[in-house]
Amino acid sequence: MLTVRQLLKEKPAGFFSVPLDATVLQALQVMAEHNVGAVLVMEGESLRGIFSERDYARRVVLLGKTSATTLVGEIMTNKVCYIGPEHTVDQCMALMTDKNIRHLPVLEHGAVLGMVSMRDVVRATLDAQAQTIEQLVSYIQQ
DSSP states (O other): OOOOHHHTTTSOOSSSEEETTTTTHHHHHHHHHHTOSSEEEETTTEEEEEEHHHIIIIIIIIIOOOOOTTTHHHHHHOOOOOOOOTBHHHHHHHHHHHOOSSSSEETTEEEEEEEEHHHHHHEEEEHHHHHHHHHHHHHTOO
16 A cells, blocks of 8 residues: 555655745745645744645635735634655545545654645556556456
8 A cells, every 4th residue: 555655755855835924925926836736834844834725715815805915824724634654545535535625744743744635646546546457457367
């Protein structure tokens, strides 16, 4: 069973983040530049929250706030769900589905190792299924 640690090794190293005092516009620029749907909100090395496209839509646009003057720290999701690197991809998918989230930070001993998206998890699951099918077909053809 593929672990979250193994999944992270298949991705480019690192994660994208903004400081707590960044504006929403700055966070959106980071997200657009790196083609990601969420960034971690950090205070030094400490994870303080996560800011996603959903946060932007619900807490900025719908409330009539301005991206250039609203701080990420004011509207981020501060109760961050996370997963450890020892968990399986299946456990990760179950947590994401249960909590209705698409981005999940990976923490070990309080330190951020990276972030996985639902796309990462689905891709890994499909790859594993394709490999299993290939092995079964090979076995049957013997």
